[in-house]
Amino acid sequence: MTAIPPEMVETLLHARWVLGADDDQALLEDHCLVLDKGRIVDLLPSSEASERYSAQTCLTLGEHVLMPGLVNTHGHAAMSLLRGAADDLPLHTWLQDYIWPLEGRWVSEEFVYHGTQLAIAEMLRSGTTCFADMYFFPNQAARAASEIGMRAQFASPIIDFPTAWGQNATEYIRKTTDLNDQYTNHPLISFAFGPHAPYTVSNAPLERVAMLAEELDIPIHMHVHETAQEISDALKADGRRPLQRLAELGLVSPRLVCVHATQLLDEEIALLAEHGASIAHCPESNLKLASGFCPVAKLQQAGVNVALGTDGAASNNDLDMFGEMRTAAQLAKAVAGDASALPALQALRMTTINGARAMGLDNEIGSLETGKSADVIAVRLDSLNALPCYNPLSQLVYSTQSNQVSHVWVAGKLLLDDGELTSVDLGRLRGHVQQWQQRIQPDTRR
Ligand SMILES: [Zn+2]
Structure with a gap:
């Protein structure tokens, strides 16, 4: 009998725990994740892996859990440059009196490029490997993500009024389809339509977006039912709640990602479930702007896919998905008035596979399964705040701090190596951010 020679692969990751794909046996002990050519090629007990595989890189993560990279399903990355520029205000005052004037004055290609770099560096450092973004100059944001090696989906903005990025809805839509064409075969970057909100986009462009999204098979990413005032204004203006209007315009479908959704009637939850739409829940932004509360437990009971996002750093004020x-x-x-609502494993799923599903990327990312892209993070569970460790799943949700993230891979590329970013020049980035701070400072609210 001759022994079968070990198969050559790029990377073996031996970990104390691995958060696997199966719900009933979510946590595997002493397992090895096998990576090759950017993909997960196997997940098996460590004792068997050494016999079966031989690797160029072999890492033993003895106090760590390996899990899918976190998916931040909603944000405005470049707004990191406006972090702390206006706080302690309700949404409409915050937007109209502070954020929109600041954006009118400062947003440019360079602002978006540097602001997105800052956001990506913060996200990678805290375990996020994929984000959905809605902001002006998505061409520059895509450039930043692509250079760093981050996975992202850009919901290219569509709004009725002129901005530095475009003059009108027709131009915004054309720019979206152009960028979608340009990046169609990119391994990490994808595009979506980003109509800003029901109150800032009129019927004709929304109908066109619904049609094109189906044709191109890409998501529609939109702020929906963010505050009670949005609902009362809409009722006054056209007699309908915004979600009813969107449904009548043909936007409510599996492609729709409703961001916030803090104001939902039972029949609206049923409508979202029936049409397979997703929610991007942004609890910290909703809390900070006192916007209201998304009925997460009710949505999940109804079968609606609920994912998680930070929103922009100007209303959170960080991009830390473990905190979120x-x-x-x-x-x-x-x-829900119920301590058993959203148990730890469900919260973890919301932050991983549900986000991937909302973005239409669940065949590629969101769980550690053979064949999927190697978007993986390692989290240390031996820090003081994690001891003793009776239940690693509970630890990940209720006591983990993002500085416990030690390693991050996106498509098999190591982007955080024992706490150090490998593809961001931090010195240079800090210099750019400092320059922006000096320029913007006189316009901030003090
Ligand atoms: Zn937002």
């Missing part, structure tokens, strides 16, 4: 996950888990319990 803990807030979401706690808030869902408070809103």
Whole structure:
């Protein structure tokens, strides 16, 4: 009998725990994740892996859990340059009196390029490997993500009024389809339509977006039912709640990602479930702007896919998905009046596979399964705040701090190596951010 020679692969990751794909056996102990050519090619007990595979790189993560990279399903990355520029204000005052004037004055190609770099560096450092973004100059944001090696989906903005990025809805839509064409075969970057909100986009462009989204098979990413005022203004203006209007215009479908959704009637939850739409829940932004509470437990009971996002750094004020996950888990319990609502594993799914599903990327990312892209993070569970460790899943949701993230891979590329970013020049980035701060400072609210 001759022994079968070990198969050559690029990377073996031996970990104390691996968060696998199966719901009943979510946590595997002493397993090895096998990576090759940017993909997960196997997940098996460590004891078997050494016999079966031989690798160029072999890493033993003895106190860590390996899990899918976190998916931040909603944000405005470049707004990181406006972090802390206007706080402690309700949404409409915050937007109309502070954020929109600041954006009118400062947003440019360079602002978006540097602001997105800052956001990506912060996200990678805290375990996020994929984000959905809605902001002006998505061409520059895509350039930043592509250079760093980050996975992202850009919901190219569509709005009725002129901005530095375009003059009118027709031009915004054309720019979206052009960028979608340009990036159609990119391994990490994809595009979506980003109509800003029901109150800023009129019927004709929304109907066109619904039609084109189906034709191109890309998502529609939109702020929907963010505040009670949005609903009362809409009722006054056209007698309908915004979601009813969107449904009548043909926008409610599996492609729709409703961001926020803090104001939902039971029949609206049923409508979203029936049409397979997703929610991008942004609890910290909703709390900070006192916008309202998304009924997460009710949505999940109805079968609606609920994903998680930070929103922009100007209304959060960080892009830390571990923090967001803990807030979401706690808030869902408070809103439902039920401590068993949104248990730890469901909160983890919301931050991984549900986000991937909302973005139409669940065949590629969101879980550690053979054949999927190697978008993986390692989290240390031996820090003081994680001891003792009776239940690693509970630890990940209720006590993990993002500085416990030690390693991050996107499509098999190591982008965070033992806490150090490998593809961002931090010195240069800090210099650019400092220059922006000096320029913008006189316009901020003090
Ligand atoms: Zn937003």
